[in-house]
Every structure is written in C-alpha cells, then in structure tokens.
Amino acid sequence: MYGITGYSNGYHQNQQQHSSEEKRGGGRRRRGGRRSRHRPGFRVSDHHHHHYNNDDDDDKQEQKAPPPCTDFDMAYFHSYAHVGIHEEMIKDRVRTDIYRAAIMQHQSFIEGKVVMDVGCGTGILSIFCAQAGAKRVYAVDASDIALQANEVVKANNLAEKIIVLHGRVEDVEIDEEVDVIISEWMGYMLLYESMLGSVITARDRWLKHGGLILPSNATLYMAPITHPDRYNDSIEFWRNVYGIDMSAMLQLAKQCAFEEPCVETITGENVLTWPHVVKHVDCYTIQHDELESVSTRYKFQSMMRAPLHGFAFWFDVEFSGPTNSPTNNHIPSLLTGASNNNHIDGIQKKKRANPNEALVLSTAPEDPPTHWQQTLIYFYDPIEVEQDQIIEGSLTLSQSKENRRFMNIHLEYSSGGRSYVKESVMR
Ligand SMILES: C[S@@+](CC[C@H](N)C(=O)[O-])C[C@H]1O[C@@H](n2cnc3c(N)ncnc32)[C@H](O)[C@@H]1O
Numbered sequence: 001m002y003g004i005t006g007y008s009n010g011y012h013q014n015q016q017q018h019s020s021e022e023k024r025g026g027g028r029r030r031r032g033g034r035r036s037r038h039r040p041g042f043r044v045s046d047h048h049h050h051h052y053n054n055d056d057d058d059d060k061q062e063q064k065a066p067p068p069c070t071d072f073d074m075a076y077f078h079s080y081a082h083v084g085i086h087e088e089m090i091k092d093r094v095r096t097d098i099y100r101a102a103i104m105q106h107q108s109f110i111e112g113k114v115v116m117d118v119g120c121g122t123g124i125l126s127i128f129c130a131q132a133g134a135k136r137v138y139a140v141d142a143s144d145i146a147l148q149a150n151e152v153v154k155a156n157n158l159a160e161k162i163i164v165l166h167g168r169v170e171d172v173e174i175d176e177e178v179d180v181i182i183s184e185w186m187g188y189m190l191l192y193e194s195m196l197g198s199v200i201t202a203r204d205r206w207l208k209h210g211g212l213i214l215p216s217n218a219t220l221y222m223a224p225i226t227h228p229d230r231y232n233d234s235i236e237f238w239r240n241v242y243g244i245d246m247s248a249m250l251q252l253a254k255q256c257a258f259e260e261p262c263v264e265t266i267t268g269e270n271v272l273t274w275p276h277v278v279k280h281v282d283c284y285t286i287q288h289d290e291l292e293s294v295s296t297r298y299k300f301q302s303m304m305r306a307p308l309h310g311f312a313f314w315f316d317v318e319f320s321g322p323t324n325s326p327t328n329n330h331i332p333s334l335l336t337g338a339s340n341n342n343h344i345d346g347i348q349k350k351k352r353a354n355p356n357e358a359l360v361l362s363t364a365p366e367d368p369p370t371h372w373q374q375t376l377i378y379f380y381d382p383i384e385v386e387q388d389q390i391i392e393g394s395l396t397l398s399q400s401k402e403n404r405r406f407m408n409i410h411l412e413y414s415s416g417g418r419s420y421v422k423e424s425v426m427r
Contacts, residue, residue, distance in 0.1 A: 086341030
C-alpha cells in the first residue's frame with residue numbers, strides 16, 4: 001500500500017479537513033518581495049495531526065515519531081497551494097535549469113531507479129526525473145498543490161511512473177527503499193522554513209545505502225555590506241520632505257525598515273570583503289539537532305573605507321554524488337576567499353575550479369539573481385569603517401520555539417571599539 005489512505009489511481013490524498021476558523025500562521029508568501037514590506041498573513045485551516053505507524057519491522061522505519069503537524073505547518077502548506085509561489089520558482093531559470101541539469105548529469109544514477117521528490121509542488125522535478133529514466137518517482141507534497149501535480153502527471157502520461165502522495169513526508173508510507181532523493185528545500189538564509197528536516201526524515205526512512213541526494217550539500221555565507229542608496233532611500237529621505245524637516249520620523253523609519261531581515265538584491269559592489277561560512281550542510285550526514293541552532297564567530301577586515309550598513313547572507317548548493325560528498329573537504333562556493341574560522345583570509349583568490357565538476361546553484365550577489373535574492377540584516381545606524389578595519393562578532397540562528405519555521409537571529413558585532421547586539425526574527 002502506498003500513501004496514508006490507500007493506493008488508487010496513482011494519486012493518494014491524505015484527507016485534510018478545513019475549518020472555517022482561520023488565523024495567522026507561520027508559513028509565508030515565502031519567496032519574493034521585501035521582508036520589510038507588509039505581507040498578508042497566512043490563513044490556517046483546521047490543524048490535522050497525522051499518526052505515524054511505528055509497527056513496521058524495517059530498521060529504517062524505526063525512527064522516532066515525527067513532529068505533529070501544527071497549525072503553523074498547516075498554514076505553511078496552505079501558502080504553497082497558491083499558484084503564484086510555484087510560478088515564481090519555476091520562472092526562476094537559474095534554479096530550475098540547474099536542477100534539471102543536475103538530474104541529467106546524474107542520469108546514470110537515476111535510470112531504472114526509484115526516486116523520491118520531497119515537496120514536489122507542481123511535480124516539475126519529478127517529471128525531470130521521469131524524463132531521465134527513473135523507474136518510479138514518489139512525488140510527495142502536503143500542500144493541496146499535490147492535486148495539481150497529479151493532474152500534470154496524468155496529462156503528461158506519466159501516471160505509471162510518478163506516484164503523487166498528498167501528505168507530509170513525515171506521515172506518508174511507501175513499501176520500498178529509494179535510490180535517489182531530490183528536493184528543493186532551501187529557504188531564505190538557507191535554513192528559514194526548516195524544510196531540510198523533512199529531507200533528513202525521508203533520507204533516514206527510505207534512502208538506500210549509497211543512494212543519491214540532490215542537492216548533496218549546501219553552504220550559508222555572510223559578509224558585511226555597504227548600501228548607501230538603500231539607507232538614504234528609507235531613512236535620510238525623512239530629513240527633507242518637500243522642504244519640510246521630518247526628522248521626527250527617523251526612529252520610526254529605522255524601526256520599520258530594519259527591524260526584520262530584508263530580502264533584496266544587492267551586487268558584489270555592496271560587499272565589503274570576502275564572506276564567512278556560517279554553516280556547511282552535508283545532506284548525507286546532517287542530523288535534525290544540528291538545525292535547531294547554528295552558531296558561528298566571524299571576523300572580517302574591510303577592504304575599503306565605507307559606511308557599514310549591515311550584513312548580507314546568501315547560500316549555494318552543490319549537486320554531487322555520495323562518493324564526491326565533500327564532507328571533510330569543503331571548498332566554499334564561488335568566492336573562495338570565504339573563511340570558516342576566526343581568521344581573516346586576506347588573500348584575494350579567484351573563483352574556484354570545482355574539482356568534482358559538481359553543478360552549483362549560487363545565490364551570491366555576484367552571480368545571476370535568483371528569486372531568493374540575498375537576505376540583509378541592516379543596522380539601525382551605519383558604522384563608518386576605514387580600510388582594513390576589523391568587524392567581528394558572533395551569530396546564532398535558531399528555530400523559534402513558537403514556530404520552528406520562524407528563525408530567531410541573534411547578531412553581535414563590534415567595530416572601531418564599540419559593540420552592538422541585534423535580535424531579529426524572520427517570520
Ligand atoms: C520550495 S517548494 C518546491 C516545489 C517543487 N519541488 C519545485 O521545485 O518547484 C517546496 C514544496 O515542499 C512542500 N513541503 C514542504 N515540507 C513538506 C513536508 N514535510 N512534506 C511534504 N511536502 C512538503 C511544500 O508544500 C512545497 O510545495
């Protein structure tokens with residue numbers, strides 16, 4: 001039997017009841033738009049708790065019970081039922097082309113094999129895998145977008161190969177192990193949205209020993225930035241409005257513009273020095289508890305004199321096979337000046353030549369823009385830094401206790417003899 005409620009017609013719906021009571025939830029209009037702008041709250045359907053069957057003898061099934069599906073999770077899945085979010089992702093050609101190229105690059109792993117697409121959305125990656133010759137693809141999504149995925153699969157005569165499972169990866173059941181897991185799980189600042197945990201769950205339940213995970217690893221970076229245009233546009237603007245001194249608005253403007261992280265596109269020119277690796281994730285080995293809280297200490301040396309306005313965050317993911325997994329041999333993406341320790345890597349380096357020739361999906365400021373853009377944490381007031389001035393401190397990203405899909409950000413920074421702390425929440 002496949003799915004939770006049975007196997008019929010290739011499509012398996014995990015019954016979800018919707019109540020009329022709706023409230024603000026924890027999902028979001030996840031992609032696109034500035035974080036600092038107003039966005040509508042997500043509306044939550046009646047929560048629905050799924051029950052995991054622990055009776056299965058299979059070792060892989062002997063996992064601890066999955067987290068319950070909360071109202072926040074339901075709101076999150078509901079947000080993915082909207083066409084707009086899928087349109088935006090699919091139209092992001094950088095993203096979608098690299099996924100397709102990675103699938104084709106690993107065709108020899110996929111041909112004749114069983115694949116699971118964790119969070120299939122419209123089913124696009126599942127279909128790429130079927131086109132690459134997969135014997136069977138389990139396309140799993142808890143959002144109602146799974147209904148459309150099933151129609152898309154049927155319309156492309158792939159219902160024999162692609163089994164759409166409408167339910168949480170944590171709750172669905174399949175009868176076999178899989179050779180390949182594919183998933184597009186990355187949120188803003190890589191870890192926002194906490195979807196990687198569901199990939200870990202799928203890996204631990206079903207992936208065969210030696211199986212393939214695409215993408216195979218991911219890296220989150222941070223770097224200090226200068227962005228006078230943005231600061232002037234949102235803050236300095238109030239000093240003279242049609243000849244009127246509106247400086248009384250300054251504090252409110254700073255609070256409103258910079259309290260939360262902003263999702264915006266910057267360029268390499270905004271970046272003051274080489275990035276620092278906040279977290280490297282090996283999808284073959286990462287464990288759930290590593291994602292609850294990520295901490296790092298950083299130390300930068302500004303390459304120029306400029307007002308320091310905050311920090312930018314971006315990530316890249318790499319698509320390599322299990323044997324190439326660079327667990328102990330990580331070369332930070334693209335900007336190889338990146339450093340994962342407390343030392344300054346002041347040596348200017350070229351872009352890397354990837355030894356594994358793995359495809360890399362980069363969301364770095366110097367690379368072609370994606371719908372993830374970059375995530376910016378702005379200071380309320382800029383710090384004037386001189387060339388070679390040190391900027392140092394620490395960062396902790398942790399899943400919110402209230403809603404694990406929210407991210408608490410604790411940032412400490414000091415430069416020029418003064419120290420600061422900024423707390424923010426990405427919600
Ligand atoms: C970023 S979208 C990717 C959609 C599609 N794979 C693509 O590349 O266009 C992530 C999808 O994963 C689904 N998802 C997230 N967590 C899930 C979980 N635990 N179980 C099932 N689906 C999940 C969401 O509903 C959403 O449709």
